Amino acid sequence: MFLIYINNPCIAALAAENTIAVQSAVKQEKQVSSKSTPTDLVTEADHQVEELIISTLREKYPSHTPVDYNLRFIGEESSAAGVKCELRDDPTWIIDPIDGTCNFVHSFPMVAVSIGFAVKKELELGVIYHCFDGTLYTARKGHGAFCNGVRLQVSKEKDVSKALILTEIAHLLMEVRISPLTRSVRIIGSSTLALCHIASGAAEAYYQYGLHCWDIAAAAVIIREAGGYVIDTTGGPLDLMSRRVVAAGTRQIADYVVKQLQPINYGRDDLT
Ligand code: IPD
Ligand code: CA
Ligand code: CA
Ligand code: CA
Incomplete structure (x- = not known):
C-alpha cells in the first residue's frame, strides 16, 4: 500500500x-x-x-x-x-x-x-x-x-582473468592478493558510482570493508535489478548494516573475490 x-x-x-x-x-x-x-x-x-x-x-x-x-x-x-x-x-x-x-x-x-x-x-x-x-x-x-x-545489464563475464575489479584505497594490501589473476583494478573514490559501474557492466566486481548503509542501499537495488549480486564479504547474504560488501555481475566472480578475501576478512568490530 x-x-x-x-x-x-x-x-x-x-x-x-x-x-x-x-x-x-x-x-x-x-x-x-x-x-x-x-x-x-x-x-x-x-x-x-x-x-x-x-x-x-x-x-x-x-x-x-x-x-x-x-x-x-x-x-x-x-x-x-x-x-x-x-x-x-x-x-x-x-x-x-x-x-x-x-x-x-x-x-x-x-x-x-x-x-x-x-x-x-x-x-x-x-x-x-x-x-x-x-x-x-x-x-x-x-x-x-x-x-x-x-x-542496465551487469557484465556476464565469469572468467576472472578478464575481470576489471573496483575497490578503495584502504584495501591496497588486499589488491596484492586479488589483482594478479584479474585484468586490472580501479579506484574512483565514490563507492556509489563504483557500484553503478557494476550495474552497467563496465566492471565485473567491487568490494569494500567499511561502507555504511547509505553507500550501499540505492546501489544494491540497482545492481540486483540489473541481474547482479550484492553479498557479504564472507559470501553470505548482505547485511546492510554490517559494513561489508562484495558486488559482482556473476556469482563466479563474486565467489572468486569472496575466496580471496577470506584470510583477511574483518569482523564488524574491526571497522572504524
Ligand atoms: C566514501 C566514498 C569512498 C568510500 C568510503 C565512503 P563519502 O563516501 O564512497 O569511495 O571508500 O568508504 O565513506 O564519505 O564520500 O560519502
Ligand atoms: Ca558515501
Ligand atoms: Ca557522503
Ligand atoms: Ca563522508
Whole structure:
C-alpha cells in the first residue's frame, strides 16, 4: 500500500535538484572540516544537501506518515550529528547527500547523490545521480534498473582473468592478493558510482570493508535489478548494516573475490 506513492520520476527530480545544488557548490569556495579522521572530510554542502533531501521528501510524500507508519530517515550527516542510525521495519529513506566528498573537495568529477528506500528492511528503490555528467541510475525492486532510461545489464563475464575489479584505497594490501589473476583494478573514490559501474557492466566486481548503509542501499537495488549480486564479504547474504560488501555481475566472480578475501576478512568490530 505504501509503495503505490513512490514515483521514480519524482525521486529522480529530487536527485537532479540536489545535483544542481552540488554542481553550483563545486564552483564555490568550500568550507571543509573533518570528522573521525583528518581525511574523513565533510563540507557545508554535505549538510545542506542532506537537509534539502529530507525536507523535500517529507514535503513531497506527506502520505508516507499515516498513523500506522513511522517514516524514518537515515542520512550520513544526521548520523554523524548523533541521530541514531538504525534500520527498522518502518519505511526508511537512506541518504548519502554527497558520495565522494573528497572528490567533491578537489573537484574530481566522481561525485553522486544517493537515495535508497527500504520497507521491512527490504530494499525497494534506488536512485543515484552522477553530479558531474548528469547520469541518472534508477531501480525499483521487480521493475528493472535503468541509466537515463536505458535498461542496465551487469557484465556476464565469469572468467576472472578478464575481470576489471573496483575497490578503495584502504584495501591496497588486499589488491596484492586479488589483482594478479584479474585484468586490472580501479579506484574512483565514490563507492556509489563504483557500484553503478557494476550495474552497467563496465566492471565485473567491487568490494569494500567499511561502507555504511547509505553507500550501499540505492546501489544494491540497482545492481540486483540489473541481474547482479550484492553479498557479504564472507559470501553470505548482505547485511546492510554490517559494513561489508562484495558486488559482482556473476556469482563466479563474486565467489572468486569472496575466496580471496577470506584470510583477511574483518569482523564488524574491526571497522572504524
Ligand atoms: C566514501 C566514498 C569512498 C568510500 C568510503 C565512503 P563519502 O563516501 O564512497 O569511495 O571508500 O568508504 O565513506 O564519505 O564520500 O560519502
Ligand atoms: Ca563522508
Ligand atoms: Ca558515501
Ligand atoms: Ca557522503
